Amino acid sequence: MVTHVLFESSSGYAIFQAKLTEDIGSRSSAVQDSIKDLAKFGKMVSLMSFSPFKSAAQALENINDISEGAYRTICYLVNALI
Numbered sequence: 001m002v003t004h005v006l007f008e009s010s011s012g013y014a015i016f017q018a019k020l021t022e023d024i025g026s027r028s029s030a031v032q033d034s035i036k037d038l039a040k041f042g043k044m045v046s047l048m049s050f051s052p053f054k055s056a057a058q059a060l061e062n063i064n065d066i067s068e069g070a071y072r073t074i075c076y077l078v079n080a081l082i
Contacts, residue, residue: 005045008066010059012052016045051076 007014034040053059065072 004048008063010053010056012050012059013062014050015048017048018045019043 002018005016005018007016034044053062064070
């Protein structure tokens with residue numbers, strides 16, 4: 001069951017808490033399409049934290065760390081959930 005959603009963008013990390021979770025229903029095309037609609041998506045999650053990048057260089061470094069599974073970035077994200 002999904003409890004949190006990590007959104008990575010060029011501006012930073014956003015961590016959302018899932019309000020509505022259902023394993024079977026989440027695979028349906030209707031639910032997947034509703035994620036694309038901001039109004040519906042806002043009812044499914046709530047923003048827990050947002051951490052903006054300070055520069056483009058920091059954004060690139062963090063995205064590379066995520067793709068490589070770097071320890072420090074993963075620790076930061078885990079600490080953000082606690």
